[in-house]
Amino acid sequence: MLSINREQKLNLLIIVVILALPSAALWLQEPFYITLMTKVVILALAGVGLNLALGLGGLVSFGHAAFFGIGGYVAGILASHAFNDEWLFSFFGLQVSGSSSMLLIWLLAIIVAAIIAAVIGYFSLRTQGVYFIMITLAFAQMIYYFAIAWPAYGGEDGLSIYVRNQLLSLNTADPMIFFAICFILLMAALALVSMLRNSHFGAALQAARQNEQRLAAIGIRPFGIKLTAFVISAAITALAGALFADLNRFVSPDMLSWHTSGEIMIFVILGGVGRLMGPIVGAALYVLFEYYLGGITEHWGLFLGILLLTVVLFARGGIVGLIAGELKHE
Amino acid sequence: MSDCILQIKNLCKKFGELKATDGLNLDLRPGEIHAVIGPNGAGKSTLIKQICGELAPDSGSIEFLSHDITALDVAARAKLGLGRTFQISSLLLEYSALRNVMLAVQGFRGASYQMFTPMAWDSSLREVAMQALTEVGLQQRGDVSAAQLSHGERRQLEIALVLALQPKAFILDEPMAGMGAEGSKKLTEFLDQLRHRAPILLVEHDMDAVFSLADRISVLVYGKIIFTGSVADVRNNAQVRAAYLGEE
Incomplete structure (x- = not known):
């Protein structure tokens, strides 16, 4: 028998709205709103990544901008070499070219971010609480300053992507097609996180958040579980970074800065920590505030701050929790 | 002595100048209940933590099933079959009682990296977990979240969790506490x-329980075992009475 709870109804509604808005914009011939919704979808994807670590594992990573930025730079660097027809690197006769293939860029973004997340996680996951927050922040800032000091790829000025990267034979420059690509990836990531959450691994991961002592006592080493989650989380956020670079056709150290880490965390907290669709709601609200209130006043962040404060104080399950009630296991 | 399940040799642990464990020797033989008693501050908790791997000893060794486990971490010792309960219930409070035990079975089976199938669908996990719950009398409470269980039920769930691990030795840290x-x-x-x-290996304050259960009793005072013997020996030993049982 198929039964559907309140949160699942809300989730369906959210998906319908995300699909309906760009379709309406297309019909009204307002491509700008398609792009705005694409931004929501991409930022939501970054949040979905963080939500795996933060929401399920309780890992308050304040360094996810590192992975977002790495995804962006992988896209930017490969694309710029492909555009200029230069070798990416040439090493004892082994010559590797750049690429404007999205599939290749995504794959590389995921691999590079996963490797770096494994290193960052290996050190930071030995600590807890505020130390974990600070170490993830420190690693991300290291990468940020590295990007600023790397003139080959624009340094502080960033790097432009002159032509949007290619996927199969699709016209990726068409806003609706690019939206669809991002939307499908978001849905795939949600399916992945949903699968992980309900799996044996997910049960252990959520147990690590609740009580590590107990987890170890039943023979499950919390470190390995948390590291695995951290790496998958980083890979998802890196994929979002690669898409974000393609959306803006530009990547800069801003993507790596601690502001970005904070923004990704805001998506998760606003929407609802550990809620499947939380990051989508959070990212949508954020973009809504940035665009509409940002058009009225440059102090729009103040209103976002008030909203965030209200959610943290009065609705610990975020907006999703407020509507769908408390989180249930199984 | 090689038929001992657990053997602790010359274990030492200092906190500053305080010798919490002071050249301690202790063993656990097949089929027995070996109780460790001692006044508050004698070093019982420190001993348990070292046996289970939460605390590293300064020197000495711990052998379990003829493996030297002194350097292993908590999870590795649990995997080898060292099943412990906590003095203060240590549960997964967001999970139902059944899910707590299911996760323990999962830990025992080493299935925690399965990512593609829902844990709730794993009927063999559920069956074994339900068995453990039934054994401790919680079969009606499987769906209740651990946070909503009464104190006594939480103690029962602690036992169910350790049963699910099918351990080769039980380390029970005051299982009667608060019951x-x-x-x-x-x-x-x-x-x-x-x-x-x-x-x-039973660390317990409830003397009625200890005296009715234990095959052997060791008395721990200031980090040292001052006496090991049968229930009758302990009752009759003057040193033990002075140190611990007081004047009866």
Whole structure:
């Protein structure tokens, strides 16, 4: 028998709205709103990544901008070499070219971010609480300053992507097609996180958040579980970074800065920590505030701050929790 | 002595100048309940933590099933078959009682990196977990979240969790703590049977339980075992009475 709870109804509604808005914009011939919704979808994807670590594992990573930025730079660097027809690197006769293939860029973004997340996680996951927050922040800032000091790829000025990267034979420059690509990836990531959450691994991961002592006592080493989650989380956020670079056709150290880490965390907290669709709601609200209130006043962040404060104080399950009630296991 | 399940040799642990464990020797033989008693601050908790791997000793060794486990971490020792309960219930409070035990079975089977199938669908996990819950009398409470269980039920769930691990030795840290007379009596009967599954190292304050269950009793004072013997030996030993039992 198929039964559907309140949160699942809300989730369906959210998906319908995300699909309906760009379709309406297309019909009204307002491509700008398609792009705005694409931004929501991409930022939501970054949040979905963080939500795996933060929401399920309780890992308050304040360094996810590192992975977002790495995804962006992988896209930017490969694309710029492909555009200029230069070798990416040439090493004892082994010559590797750049690429404007999205599939290749995504794959590389995921691999590079996963490797770096494994290193960052290996050190930071030995600590807890505020130390974990600070170490993830420190690693991300290291990468940020590295990007600023790397003139080959624009340094502080960033790097432009002159032509949007290619996927199969699709016209990726068409806003609706690019939206669809991002939307499908978001849905795939949600399916992945949903699968992980309900799996044996997910049960252990959520147990690590609740009580590590107990987890170890039943023979499950919390470190390995948390590291695995951290790496998958980083890979998802890196994929979002690669898409974000393609959306803006530009990547800069801003993507790596601690502001970005904070923004990704805001998506998760606003929407609802550990809620499947939380990051989508959070990212949508954020973009809504940035665009509409940002058009009225440059102090729009103040209103976002008030909203965030209200959610943290009065609705610990975020907006999703407020509507769908408390989180249930199984 | 090689038939010992657990053997602790010359274990030492200092906190500053305080010798919490002071050249301690202790063993656990097949089929027995070996109780460790001692006044508050004698170093019972420190001993348990070192046996289970939460605390590293300064020197000495711990052998379990003829493996030197002194350098292993908590999870590795649990995987080898060292099943412990906590003095203060340590549960997954967001999970139902059943899910707590299911995760323990999962830990025992080493299935925690399965990512593609829902844990809730794993019926073999559920069956074994339900069995453990039934054994401790919580079969009606499987769906209740651990946070909503009463204190006594949480103690029962602690035991169910350790049963699910099918351990080769039980390390029970004050399992009677905070239980009523009725609960203590039931648990005593249960532990009496449990020794046939695996030997039990029992740290307990409830002297009635200790005296009715223990095959051997070791008395721990200031980090040292000052005496090991049968129930009758302990009752009759003047040193023990002075150090611990007081004047009766």
